[in-house]
Amino acid sequence: MNVLEQIQTALNEVAVGAEGRELTNELNLSDLGIDSIKYVELLVRIEELCDITFDESDLGMESLRNIGDLTALIEKTLSQQVG
Amino acid sequence: MSLWRVLEQSLRAHGHQPALTRPDGTCMDYAELLERVETLSAKLGAFIPAGSRVAVVDEHPFQEAIQVLALIALEVTVVPLAYKYGEQRCIQIIQHTRPDFLCSSTSSLVSEAILEACRAAGTVPAIGAEPPSGAPQGAGASDGSPAEMPASFIMYTSGSTGKPKGAVLTHANVLANIEDIRTYFEVGPDDHILINRSLSHASVMTGEFLYGLIYGARVTFYTESFVPRRLLSFMETNGVTIFCSTPTIFYQMALDRSDYRAPTLRKVALMGEYLHKQVSLKINERFPHVEFFMVYGQTEASPRVTYLPSRYFTVKESCIGTTLPSMEFRIVDENGHDVVRGEPGELLVRGPNIFWGYWDQPELTTVKLRDGWLHTGDMVCQGEDRYLYISGRKDDMIIRAGMNIYPREIEDVLLADERVREAIVFGVADPKYGQKLHVCAVPYVEGGLTPADVLDICKKKLATYQYPDAVDIVQQIPRNAAGKIMRRQVTV
Numbered sequence: 244m245n246v247l248e249q250i251q252t253a254l255n256e257v258a259v260g261a262e263g264r265e266l267t268n269e270l271n272l273s274d275l276g277i278d279s280i281k282y283v284e285l286l287v288r289i290e291e292l293c294d295i296t297f298d299e300s301d302l303g304m305e306s307l308r309n310i311g312d313l314t315a316l317i318e319k320t321l322s323q324q325v326g
Numbered sequence: 327m328s329l330w331r332v333l334e335q336s337l338r339a340h341g342h343q344p345a346l347t348r349p350d351g352t353c354m355d356y357a358e359l360l361e362r363v364e365t366l367s368a369k370l371g372a373f374i375p376a377g378s379r380v381a382v383v384d385e386h387p388f389q390e391a392i393q394v395l396a397l398i399a400l401e402v403t404v405v406p407l408a409y410k411y412g413e414q415r416c417i418q419i420i421q422h423t424r425p426d427f428l429c430s431s432t433s434s435l436v437s438e439a440i441l442e443a444c445r446a447a448g449t450v451p452a453i454g455a456e457p458p459s460g461a462p463q464g465a466g467a468s469d470g471s472p473a474e475m476p477a478s479f480i481m482y483t484s485g486s487t488g489k490p491k492g493a494v495l496t497h498a499n500v501l502a503n504i505e506d507i508r509t510y511f512e513v514g515p516d517d518h519i520l521i522n523r524s525l526s527h528a529s530v531m532t533g534e535f536l537y538g539l540i541y542g543a544r545v546t547f548y549t550e551s552f553v554p555r556r557l558l559s560f561m562e563t564n565g566v567t568i569f570c571s572t573p574t575i576f577y578q579m580a581l582d583r584s585d586y587r588a589p590t591l592r593k594v595a596l597m598g599e600y601l602h603k604q605v606s607l608k609i610n611e612r613f614p615h616v617e618f619f620m621v622y623g624q625t626e627a628s629p630r631v632t633y634l635p636s637r638y639f640t641v642k643e644s645c646i647g648t649t650l651p652s653m654e655f656r657i658v659d660e661n662g663h664d665v666v667r668g669e670p671g672e673l674l675v676r677g678p679n680i681f682w683g684y685w686d687q688p689e690l691t692t693v694k695l696r697d698g699w700l701h702t703g704d705m706v707c708q709g710e711d712r713y714l715y716i717s718g719r720k721d722d723m724i725i726r727a728g729m730n731i732y733p734r735e736i737e738d739v740l741l742a743d744e745r746v747r748e749a750i751v752f753g754v755a756d757p758k759y760g761q762k763l764h765v766c767a768v769p770y771v772e773g774g775l776t777p778a779d780v781l782d783i784c785k786k787k788l789a790t791y792q793y794p795d796a797v798d799i800v801q802q803i804p805r806n807a808a809g810k811i812m813r814r815q816v817t818v
Contacts, residue, residue: 259777259778259780259781259793259794259795259796259797260776260777260778260779260780260781260797261778264778275781276781276784276785276790276793276794278790278791278793279551279552279790280552280574280578280727280758280759281795282551282552282553283552283553283554283578284578284758286553287578287581287582287583290583296583296584297555299553299555299556299559299584302553302555302556303550303551303553303556304551304553305550305551
């Protein structure tokens with residue numbers, strides 16, 4: 244599964260109406276009804292699905308606003324943990 | 327002694343102890359805090375007369391806290407506006423409370439829409455403690471305020487009719503509750519309290535902010551959005567010792583994949599929602615050095631009513647413990663008669679912390695407050711151990727992540743949309759949220775409504791905590807023989 248598919252899987256579990264919705268980089272998490280509690284649940288689920296641990300300095304709703312931000316963070320974390 | 331006198335004594339007595347953390351992370355001591363508060367109250371007192379109602383909104387809770395203290399010193403009624411819950415909510419509160427003044431240290435949050443609401447309500451904006459210019463005639467001399475209403479807080483909470491209601495908590499109510507909290511949850515000058523919720527919640531105002539300052543602790547507001555790993559890291563870096571939170575928040579912290587253990591943390595009070603057994607076990611396992619308390623309350627009780635001592639934290643499921651020392655309780659059936667011990671009934675409580683009434687809603691006050699007894703709406707029974715066990719609600723209120731939600735608030739918004747023929751909202755037990763918010767909706771036209779549409783409708787009119795966690799589009803909603811919707815029978 245690629246990164247976008249992992250995000251889709253996590254979103255389907257956490258966000259209302261995410262299933263079947265096209266995930267563009269510009270799509271804001273708040274547009275999917277992700278509040279602060281769901282945001283945490285989403286990050287936890289992605290960590291489990293991708294078997295990664297995000298660096299705390301990268302987390303925060305202010306810096307992770309949309310799907311593009313999330314994809315970039317997962318790819319960066321994956322490359323650091325492989326490296 | 328008045329609330330301000332008690333606070334002032336503490337602010338003087340703790341002189342060079344750390345008091346309040348500034349937004350830049352440095353800490354103001356008690357002597358400086360007292361000076362700031364006295365200066366601000368002198369400025370505000372020059373144009374805010376006694377008996378006024380004053381709404382407060384600010385960008386940072388640090389500034390909001392200083393404004394609140396200055397207004398307590400002036401012995402006026404404080405109405406905290408929770409900007410975090412949206413501008414619409416602030417406007418609703420201004421319209422309902424009709425404050426005489428709106429205080430903010432900055433103009434940044436006072437939008438044109440808020441100014442318009444102020445104009446309509448006769449509220450005079452006072453930005454940066456500057457005397458307002460061109461105040462409308464009559465403003466500043468509290469209109470319609472019942473003459474006998476003492477200096478208070480008006481704390482807004484969700485209403486079963488779909489509109490928020492303002493609980494009037496007098497300074498004496500709050501002080502009585504603080505004295506009761508002291509009997510089981512001691513804090514002192516060596517403590518550092520971290521607050522991550524808004525001062526518009528009675529539990530934060532009474533049980534964290536004012537309580538902490540009265541007993542000489544350091545108080546820090548955490549303003550970042552909640553990410554467990556970052557919050558734990560902040561606690562470790564800053565030596566936080568006391569934290570009050572919902573089980574939802576603390577459970578997420580216990581589940582975090584990091585190695586943080588918050589070693590300086592010594593006491594945690596959990597409140598606001600049902601504590602599932604698996605949650606208490608997990609929390610205790612991750613933070614074995616912390617003394618946990620489960621506390622129960624309602625805004626109308628200023629807010630604490632009962633507490634469960636820490637030794638029973640993981641042992642007694644659904645137990646809310648015993649009432650605070652100055653309180654009495656009864657458990658009554660639907661006819662108002664006391665039940666036999668062990669039988670379930672509605673919890674009624676009485677004591678010096680019980681609120682004065684709802685602002686401008688005498689009918690509602692009569693329903694909730696009778697002969698001094700607060701009708702909590704919570705169904706409990708008393709066990710053989712004499713502790714109280716909670717079994718549910720008398721009404722349909724849902725508690726999601728510590729926030730009270732009345733289904734009708736959401737149903738009314740959905741039904742106002744032309745695509746929605748019927749809608750029902752209900753809670754489903756969930757260890758991570760306490761209860762999750764489910765919506766079943768019937769469209770007028772088959773295929774004319776999706777779960778994403780339902781979310782979009784909610785986003786336009788509701789606060790984020792009222793957004794659904796799950797949506798089902800159905801053809802029919804179950805009803806009983808009388809045609810009444812059976813909310814509790816709806817399952818997904």
